[in-house]
Amino acid sequence: MPLNPQSLGAALNENLTLHSTLCRREAGDFLKAIQSGDEVVVACTQEKRLFTELAEQTQGTTSPIRFVNIRETGGWSKDARQASPKIAALLAAAHLPAPEPVATVTYKSEGRLLIIGELGAAERAAELLGDDLDITLFTQGAGDTLGFGGALQERRYPVLGGQIQSLNGWLGAFELKWLRNNPIDLDLCMRCNACLVACPEDAIGLDYQIDLSLCKSHRSCVAVCKVAGAIDFSREPETLSENFDLVLDLRATPAFSQHALPQGYWRWNGHDLKPLMILRSLVGEFEKPKFFVYKQKICAHSRNEKTGCTACIDVCSASAISSDRSRQQIKVNPNLCVGCGTCTTVCPTGALTFAYPRASEQGVKLKTILGTYARSGGKHAALLFHSQEGGTRLLDDLGRAAQLEGGASGGTQGVPARVIPVSLWHTSSLGLEVWLTAIAYGASQVWVLMTDEEAPQYHEALRSQMAVAQAILTGLGYQGEHFRLLHAKDARDLAALDQALQAAPAQGVARTASFAVQPEKRATLALALDHLIDHAPVKAEVIALPAVGSPLGALTINKDTCTLCLSCVNACPASALQDNEEAPQLKFIEKNCVQCGLCVTTCPENALALVPRLNLAPQRKEAVVINEMKPYACVRCGKPFGTLKAIEAMLGKLSGHSMFQGAALERLKMCSDCRVIDIYSAPNEIKITDF
Secondary structure, three states: OOOOHHHHHHHHOOOOOOOOOOOOOOHHHHHHHHOOOOOEEEOOOOOHHHHHHHHHHOOOOOOOEEEOOOHHHHHOOOOHHHOHHHHHHHHHHHOOOOOOOOOEEEEEEOOEEEEEEOHHHHHHHHHHHOOOOEEEEEEOOOOOOOOOOOOOOOOOOOEEOOEEEEEEOOOOOEEEEEEEOOOEOOOOOOOOOHHHHHOOOOOEOOOOOEOOOOOOOOOHHHHHOOOOOOEOOOOOOEEEEEEEOEEEEOOOOOOOOOOOOOOOEEEOOOOOOHHHHHHHHOOEEEEEEOOEEEOHHHOOOEEOOEEOOOHHHHHOOOOOEEEEHHHOEEEEOOOOOOOOOHHHHHOOOOOEEEEOOEHHHHHHHHHHHHHHHHHOOOOOOEEEEEEOOHHHHHHHHHHHHHHHHOHHHOOOOOOOOOEEEEEEOOHHHOOHHHHHHHHHOOOOEEEEEEOOOOOHHHHHHHHHHHHHHHHHHHHOOOOOOOEEEEEOOOHHHHHHHHHHOOOOOOOOOOOOOOOOOOOOHHHHHHHHHHHHHHOOOOOOOEEEOOOOOOOOEEEEEOOOOOOOOOHHHHHOOOOOEEEOOOOOEEEEOHHHOOOOOHHHHHOOOOOEEEEEEEEOOHHHHOOEEEEEOOEEEOOOOOOEEEEHHHHHHHHHHHOOOOOOOOHHHHHOOOOHHHHHHHHHHOOOOOOHHHO
């Protein structure tokens, strides 16, 4: 790959020196650079570990060091000669400051490990872990499914037994609850095996627990266990609980079924040693970013004991989000949260926002990448979002395959020059508003590369978001496929991935946007839509959007059934529905509607329905009257106090009730003041003082 330091330096507004053996013969230049105090960007990741060690061993080093891969993503491709704009964009992004620190979540582990499984296998796993951890075993039978036979004759670890009722928690805070209901007390048992020999039904196994379904109450075991006194059939079952820092689960059916398991919980198949190695290192105090910020005020989950949006609860793969109905909001457990950010992507209001990195920081990165690419002469940029681990490995493999197979001669082509890889903490942490912003910034397409790292529901969530985004651009007249979800499991899928990356460019904006990504999701979405609408090739009026995943839309109202009770106004979390203090009116601001459905579920008359769409008329930003009625005048003073339809409906429903006859029914036609006056002025009114 030919690199031109002059053109790259011009794009980055700095003087660049080309190095070809920086990690070997030219290592002195690296050491000199890191002692200057200036920021150092190394445009290769192959020897990242070596450079980091050199920096640590060099005294007086103050320079921040960043690494960016331009070899596999740009140099090893059939388009290598045209890759200079992309390389400049990647280098410019590497110069950006690191994300600002955020609040952290702390875990403390003292190494108390619980191993659940067949006792022989559990003891074998404990032996492999050594003496670094404080190990307790929970027996699930003697077992020989892993080839370890029953329990060891020598008892080396505390053993619990019984029926597990629950296991909850996370690293440093797991709580096990179980029912101890076996006649043999494992703390007292000496593993002398006398009970096994004495039992005529073979009801006792090498886990030293009695299978009560086989036991015929001969009690021969009790007789031979007099010295130890470990067997007592009269002992009442007892519910116990104990806390652990770590859990190793050997069962076929694990304690946790969600895709993202709690930190500190591992499954083991008896062969892969990686979980055991990780467990040995999980002793001490650990921190991770608190990945989310929650604003309850604009949350569309619940109002007035009615449930609306459940998108974040449904999509969370860590079971970290639940409904807190007592407080009319959601509850996010930061200890269980793994930082995928999918909840913030599907949240229609922005009540949940991704904190690390912040949306504004991601916006600066995208604007820097696309702006540098365009200034360097690049055209039809396609952003390829991928994960930092699995996605990076796939792209590295793709670049290597292109170099080895000779892409120019018809083999693997590698990453095209117009495709700019952007690594994310998690591929589903960005959604609709950022994708549309990228198009407004000048991107031709936005692609997301997913692997088996992501939960299945993440794929569906991004597909629905992409369907909405594509419907908007297609409705505005932008030609081509702007959004695509790519899926590759491993290197065997590289051929399909290579073919997908060769897709034709889609139509972009004629003029790039200059706005900044805002901390508020809806504000960013509004700015992106305004820019895309202003420069749209086609001036449409209304664009129909998919029903699933749309954060934009309108309402239809059945005026025949609506009584204008205005309960929907109180339920709306986005101030899309408003009343009028001067007259019985219901107003609607379409721009504010998030399609959460709270108004629909709240309406007692079932008069409302959601309409997912994008209204391009200027009125979408204005309060438009969608229903109004004649006021009902008090029959005593003439003051309006309700709507004609609502009062008539109430009179119709209560006219047959025994408590609302004669004067009582007439009072329903009065305002609240006149109703009180009428009660106290009626000569024949029965009062409590009369008794």
